[in-house]
Amino acid sequence: MATTPQISAAVLAKYEPVIGLEVHVQLLTVSKIFCSCSTRFGDPPNTNVCPVCLGLPGALPVLNRKAVEFAVLASMAIGCRVNEASIFARKNYFYPDLPKGYQISQYDKPLAEFGMIEVPSREGTKKIGITRLHLEEDAGKSLHDGFPDSADSTAIDLNRTGVPLIEIVSEPDIASPDEAYEYLTRLKEIILYTGVSDCNMEEGSLRCDANVSVRPRGQKEFGTKTEVKNVNSFRFIREALEYEIERHISVIESGGKITQETRLYNSNEGKTYGMRSKEQAHDYRYFPEPDLLPLVVDEKWRGEIRKTLPELPEARRKRVVADYGITAKDAEVLTSSKALADQFEEAAKAAKNPKRVANLVQSELAGRLKAKNLEIEQSPISMKGVAMSADLVESGTISGKMLKDLYDLSFERGKDFPIVYEEEGRPQQSTDSSALEKIIDELIAANPKQVEQYRAGKKTVLGFFVGQVMKASKGQASPQIVNELLSKKLD
Ligand SMILES: [Zn+2]
Numbered sequence: 001m002a003t004t005p006q007i008s009a010a011v012l013a014k015y016e017p018v019i020g021l022e023v024h025v026q027l028l029t030v031s032k033i034f035c036s037c038s039t040r041f042g043d044p045p046n047t048n049v050c051p052v053c054l055g056l057p058g059a060l061p062v063l064n065r066k067a068v069e070f071a072v073l074a075s076m077a078i079g080c081r082v083n084e085a086s087i088f089a090r091k092n093y094f095y096p097d098l099p100k101g102y103q104i105s106q107y108d109k110p111l112a113e114f115g116m117i118e119v120p121s122r123e124g125t126k127k128i129g130i131t132r133l134h135l136e137e138d139a140g141k142s143l144h145d146g147f148p149d150s151a152d153s154t155a156i157d158l159n160r161t162g163v164p165l166i167e168i169v170s171e172p173d174i175a176s177p178d179e180a181y182e183y184l185t186r187l188k189e190i191i192l193y194t195g196v197s198d199c200n201m202e203e204g205s206l207r208c209d210a211n212v213s214v215r216p217r218g219q220k221e222f223g224t225k226t227e228v229k230n231v232n233s234f235r236f237i238r239e240a241l242e243y244e245i246e247r248h249i250s251v252i253e254s255g256g257k258i259t260q261e262t263r264l265y266n267s268n269e270g271k272t273y274g275m276r277s278k279e280q281a282h283d284y285r286y287f288p289e290p291d292l293l294p295l296v297v298d299e300k301w302r303g304e305i306r307k308t309l310p311e312l313p314e315a316r317r318k319r320v321v322a323d324y325g326i327t328a329k330d331a332e333v334l335t336s337s338k339a340l341a342d343q344f345e346e347a348a349k350a351a352k353n354p355k356r357v358a359n360l361v362q363s364e365l366a367g368r369l370k371a372k373n374l375e376i377e378q379s380p381i382s383m384k385g386v387a388m389s390a391d392l393v394e395s396g397t398i399s400g401k402m403l404k405d406l407y408d409l410s411f412e413r414g415k416d417f418p419i420v421y422e423e424e425g426r427p428q429q430s431t432d433s434s435a436l437e438k439i440i441d442e443l444i445a446a447n448p449k450q451v452e453q454y455r456a457g458k459k460t461v462l463g464f465f466v467g468q469v470m471k472a473s474k475g476q477a478s479p480q481i482v483n484e485l486l487s488k489k490l491d
Helices: 009-013 065-077 177-194 234-253 299-306 313-324 328-334 338-350 354-371 383-394 400-413 417-423 433-446 448-455 461-472 479-490
Strands: 015-026 088-092 102-106 112-121 124-137 141-143 155-157 164-170 206-216 226-231 261-266 271-277
Touching: 009 015, 009 234, 015 177, 015 234, 065 112, 065 124, 065 164, 065 177, 065 299, 102 124, 112 177, 124 177, 177 206, 177 234, 177 313, 206 234, 226 234, 226 271, 234 261, 234 271, 313 328, 313 338, 313 354, 328 338, 328 354, 338 354, 338 383, 354 383, 354 400, 383 400, 383 417, 400 417, 433 461, 433 479, 448 461, 448 479, 461 479
Parallel strands: 226 261
Antiparallel strands: 015 164, 015 206, 088 102, 112 124, 124 164, 141 155, 206 226, 261 271
């Protein structure tokens, strides 16, 4: 949790936070944005470099077509208008991991604008505007530790220099750390559905900077903002924002002024620290990149890319609810990734009762996964396995109790349901009626009062007898057969 200055709820309520997010997403191209060097993560330092990405004199950039297509696809997925022509620009700054002394980005004519993402909020859903999506190259990486001389030197790895990024800038529409968290979760989910990035935060494929300010409720003008940079999880972003908002309010309440600056979040302490004064756009001396033509994405090309746009999470959620008669909550879990949603739909189409497949995921799979700290994608039981087990219960071949036991074995052995079912000798629930009849006869003899109630018209007593028979058979009996036999004997 963020450690924050002590401010009363009443004081907090006087202010309204204003948050805007800048998200950098690395595109999954094989080669870099302006040269043919590999983008592979984890290669030995400075092995994927060439005169272009090292910025050597005379080297010229050539734009990667695939990077453009991925960026356009992502733009369409977040509802942006893709501009027919956009311009690359040089963003000039000096930094050790930037060998050219400038970054090729886009400035006043970005690739795409005017998008929107819907997030769940207290009022139902809320639309968060997206100002722009633009293409740019990544910088290299400074390595501050892990070397014998790390105490007094910084090492540079330029493998990442020139890797294609999209930067997605939101409108300052986000009004709380929770909304910021939701926005990021939805954005990541959409990008993952398009397949243009793996959004792996540990490897830096998705990075987020947050701009935050506060203003007295009802005031139109924005307060002075600070930027929190390079936070490496959505949870930490939420914590950093909580901390910053309270810090801003306590500074203002005590008569101070917020300094416009860039701050870093220390997740161990739950605090942010000032890093440097925030640059203004004019500090970068942007000008059009003279070595690249304007990027033209004409209607024909846009049309071709649009055809590859998959069904997006929100739409898919609504459809699977309608198609398979499952709940919105089930749909939320089952469509959390495209791969899982594909698997679920395949299983649900093949299963006798799709609803039972969804129920089993929630009732039997979710708890076991949580206990083992596994994501649903890491489940030993595949969606095909869930579908098979659902069918076995549906047809009365196995009981619910037997299914639970088989699921336990699957998790113990780390094997899928069909394999464990085979290993256990394809068990079936007992339909041996002579053994069941014996149990029932004994129960009827032992419970004359309940028998009398039943015969007097209190049919609900049947449930008592079913429960007793199931218990006596250790869950192996088929409830259907137990019901039939009991009705026959009691009536
Ligand atoms: Zn290169």
